[in-house]
Amino acid sequence: xxxxxxxxxxxxxxxxxxxxxxxxxxxxxxxxxxxxxxxxxxxxxxxxxxxxxxxxxxxxxxxxxxxxxxxxxxxxxxxxxxxxxxxxxxxxxxxxxxxxxxxxxxxxxxxxxxxxxxxxxxxxxxxxxxxxxxxxxxxxxxxxxxxxxxxxxxxxxxxxxxxxxxxxxxxxxxxxxxxxxxxxxxxxxxxxxxxxxxxxxxxxxxxxxxxxxxxxxxxxxxxxxxxxxxxxxxxxxxxxxxxxxxxxxxxxxxxxxxxxxxxxxxxxxxxxxxxxxxxxxxxxxxxxxxxxx
Amino acid sequence: xxxxxxxxxxxxxxxxxxxxxxxxxxxxxxxxxxxxxxxxxxxxxxxxxxxxxxxxxxxxxxxxxxxxxxxxxxxxxxxxxxxxxxxxxxxxxxxxxxxxxxxxxxxxxxxxxxxxxxxxxxxxxxxxxxxxxxxxxxxxxxxxxxxxxxxxxxxxxxxxxxxxxxxxxxxxxxxxxxxxxxxxxxxxxxxxxxxxxxxxxxxxxxxxxxxxxxxxxxxxxxxxxxxxxxxxxxxxxxxxxxxxxxxxxxxxxxxxxxxxxxxxxxxxxxxxxxxxxxxxxxxxxxxxxxxxxxxxx
Numbered sequence: 001x002x003x004x005x006x007x008x009x010x011x012x013x014x015x016x017x018x019x020x021x022x023x024x025x026x027x028x029x030x031x032x033x034x035x036x037x038x039x040x041x042x043x044x045x046x047x048x049x050x051x052x053x054x055x056x057x058x059x060x061x062x063x064x065x066x067x068x069x070x071x072x073x074x075x076x077x078x079x080x081x082x083x084x085x086x087x088x089x090x091x092x093x094x095x096x097x098x099x100x101x102x103x104x105x106x107x108x109x110x111x112x113x114x115x116x117x118x119x120x121x122x123x124x125x126x127x128x129x130x131x132x133x134x135x136x137x138x139x140x141x142x143x144x145x146x147x148x149x150x151x152x153x154x155x156x157x158x159x160x161x162x163x164x165x166x167x168x169x170x171x172x173x174x175x176x177x178x179x180x181x182x183x184x185x186x187x188x189x190x191x192x193x194x195x196x197x198x199x200x201x202x203x204x205x206x207x208x209x210x211x212x213x214x215x216x217x218x219x220x221x222x223x224x225x226x227x228x229x230x231x232x233x234x235x236x237x238x239x240x241x242x243x244x245x246x247x248x249x250x251x252x253x254x255x256x257x258x259x260x261x262x263x264x265x266x267x268x269x270x271x272x273x274x275x276x277x278x279x280x281x282x283x284x285x286x287x288x289x290x291x292x293x
Numbered sequence: 294x295x296x297x298x299x300x301x302x303x304x305x306x307x308x309x310x311x312x313x314x315x316x317x318x319x320x321x322x323x324x325x326x327x328x329x330x331x332x333x334x335x336x337x338x339x340x341x342x343x344x345x346x347x348x349x350x351x352x353x354x355x356x357x358x359x360x361x362x363x364x365x366x367x368x369x370x371x372x373x374x375x376x377x378x379x380x381x382x383x384x385x386x387x388x389x390x391x392x393x394x395x396x397x398x399x400x401x402x403x404x405x406x407x408x409x410x411x412x413x414x415x416x417x418x419x420x421x422x423x424x425x426x427x428x429x430x431x432x433x434x435x436x437x438x439x440x441x442x443x444x445x446x447x448x449x450x451x452x453x454x455x456x457x458x459x460x461x462x463x464x465x466x467x468x469x470x471x472x473x474x475x476x477x478x479x480x481x482x483x484x485x486x487x488x489x490x491x492x493x494x495x496x497x498x499x500x501x502x503x504x505x506x507x508x509x510x511x512x513x514x515x516x517x518x519x520x521x522x523x524x525x526x527x528x529x530x531x532x533x534x535x536x537x538x539x540x541x542x543x544x545x546x547x548x549x550x551x552x553x554x555x556x557x558x559x560x561x562x563x564x565x566x567x568x569x570x571x572x573x574x575x576x577x578x579x580x581x582x583x584x585x586x587x588x589x590x
Contacts, residue, residue, distance in 0.1 A: 004400060004401055005398060005399070005400040005401075006398065006399035006400065008397070008398050008399070009482065009485060010397045010398065010478065010481060010482070010485070011485070011490075011491030011494075012393055012394075012397070012491050012495070013394060013397075013398050015390065016390040016391070016393040016394030016397075017390075017394040017398075018390075019386065019387060019390035019391070020387065020390050020391040020394050020395075020406070020410075023383075023387045023390075023391075023462075024406075024409055024410065027455065027458050027459050027462060028409065028412060028413060028459060028462060029409070030428060031421070031424035031425050031427075031428045031455075031459070032412075032416075032424055034424055034427045034428035034433075035420070035423060035424040035427050038427045077330075077333060080326060080329070080330065081330045081333075081334075083326070084326050084327055084330045085330075087317075088323055088326070088327055090327050094574070094578075096330070096331070096334065097574075098570050098571070098573070098574040099334060099338055099339065099570070100334070100338075101570055101573065102338050102342065102566065102570060103338065104513070104516075105513075105516045105520075105566035105567075105569045105570050105573075106342070106520070106562070106563060106566040107519070107520025107521070107522060107539075107540050107562050107566070108520065108522050108523070108540075109520075109522040109540040109541075109543050109544055109559075110345065110520070110540070110543065110559040110562050110563055110566075111341060113345075113543065113547050113555060113556070113559060114341035114342070114344050114345045114559070114563075115341050117341075117344050117345075117348055117556075118340055118341055118344050123344075124340070124344070125336070125340070161337070164337065165337055165338070165341070168337065168338070184316050187315070187316040188315060188316055191315035191316065192315075197315070197317075197318055197319075201318075219414075219415075222414070222415040223414075223415075225417070226415075226416065226417025226418065226419065226420065226523075227417075227523075228417065228418055228419045228522070228523035228526075229418070229522035229523050229526075229540070233544075233547070246417050246418075246419035246420070246523065247419075249419050249420070249423055249527075250419060250526070250527060253423065253426065253527060258426070258427065258430075258432075261423055262423065262427060265419075265420045265423045265424070268417050268419075268420050269416065269420055272415045272416050272417065272420075273415075275415060276408070276411075276412070276415050279415075280408070
């Protein structure tokens with residue numbers, strides 16, 4: 001059997017590992033353990049009874065569905081943006097490259113009130129959509145029986161915009177370095193063999209970007225499912241319609257209903273773990289398929 | 294002059310035409326894609342950034358600055374700086390220790406350890422806050438005992454710090470680990486062979502190699518620690534002037550329809566975000582070879 005720790009002349013293993021394990025336990029594992037323990041004490045059936053209620057199910061489903069839509073948008077747009085930033089020359093490219101990370105640097109509460117100010121019915125974009133875009137859309141789509149209220153903030157559209165905002169940089173930042181590594185010879189070979197540019201992009205480039213893009217997609221999804229700060233201002237928070245799962249936890253905590261809060265919390269934790277598992281599986285799969293990229 | 298004489302007959306044989314390179318999209322496609330990207334970024338990122346300063350100065354810059362001198366704004370700024378001043382060194386120390394243990398030694402369960410360090414990235418901030426309340430709340434065994442000893446954790450500074458440390462936990466470690474893997478162990482081994490002590494080896498060999506990556510991680514960690522909202526909102530109790538950090542104070546002011554005050558405080562955090570981005574970009578341009586983020590992931 002292999003030794004637990006391989007022999008090494010390097011000093012500091014005890015100190016480094018000691019700090020690591022202590023911090024990890026105190027800061028991360030102990031609180032998560034407390035949450036799981038609380039859930040276990042409450043009982044599986046009771047937890048399920050809380051999570052199974054209509055309002056909780058609606059909030060979990062809403063969080064997950066909108067997070068999925070936002071992550072899908074970010075997947076497509078992120079790949080395009082990464083390509084544009086890595087391959088095209090245009091004035092201000094470096095500034096744009098830096099701006100992409102703003103959703104990481106801007107506090108979520110700040111993003112929340114800023115997006116609400118813009119997309120509220122009396123905001124700059126909100127008013128434009130209400131007075132121009134929605135009437136035009138409704139006029140064009142009226143034969144289909146589609147009716148758009150023209151409201152962005154305080155509807156699910158608002159939540160979607162906030163979730164797209166917070167997840168925007170993930171796919172760009174995972175895909176961009178991979179594009180930079182692609183050797184032009186591959187594209188030249190494809191062109192020499194008679195492939196059109198579109199064919200080369202679809203059959204040669206895109207498969208190379210897929211593992212990184214999927215990792216970014218999963219990261220952005222995980223972030224969006226649990227997002228709170230940027231959403232609550234723009235969501236309107238109407239139960240069953242625009243109430244996200246993290247907000248419901250906060251509401252239950254404010255009612256001192258710790259059992260219900262922990263039940264919803266555990267449900268969200270399970271979703272996080274499932275997503276983490278998916279991320280790891282994608283990475284293992286991509287390593288097998290295209291080597292260590 | 295012989296060059297020109299040579300060039301003329303060649304040009305006649307093969308007239309120079311500007312052909313589309315085979316490894317590039319057509320000009321129309323490029324312009325369309327660039328326009329699309331810029332449009333989405335303006336609508337989604339730049340416009341929200343701009344509106345913060347527009348809303349803050351709606352009644353003039355003087356009014357915006359004055360709202361920052363209100364006692365609750367001052368105490369929020371002070372609390373946020375305090376939280377960051379504790380959180381960032383803690384996580385920098387942890388990041389260095391974890392990266393040292395993980396990259397300089399071989400042991401079983403390394404992959405599990407790395408996954409556990411990354412765990413906070415995929416947990417909802419609200420769930421983080423909830424977990425801390427369930428562990429340290431006044432009605433729990435541990436929390437009740439600590440309160441009776443005179444050390445309240447939840448609805449006080451310790452819980453705010455713990456929540457901030459949790460959500461920023463992986464930032465420094467994640468940045469250092471790939472850089473230190475790439476740099477290998479040879480330089481440290483040479484220093485040790487030459488008789489350097491462990492600390493001397495770390496301070497004079499390892500630290501200079503990782504200083505830019507460390508700064509990069511600290512920068513991101515600081516931005517998140519100052520801006521964390523969800524986890525802090527749950528554990529802070531939102532006591533005005535006492536446990537309200539800047540993001541919490543922004544929410545309180547906003548919900549009281551004190552728009553100018555809320556957006557002024559938000560403007561301060563937005564400026565901080567812009568400074569963070571500028572420093573981060575400067576690091577990426579100057580020291581790209583010594584950072585993990587700018588290379589393969």
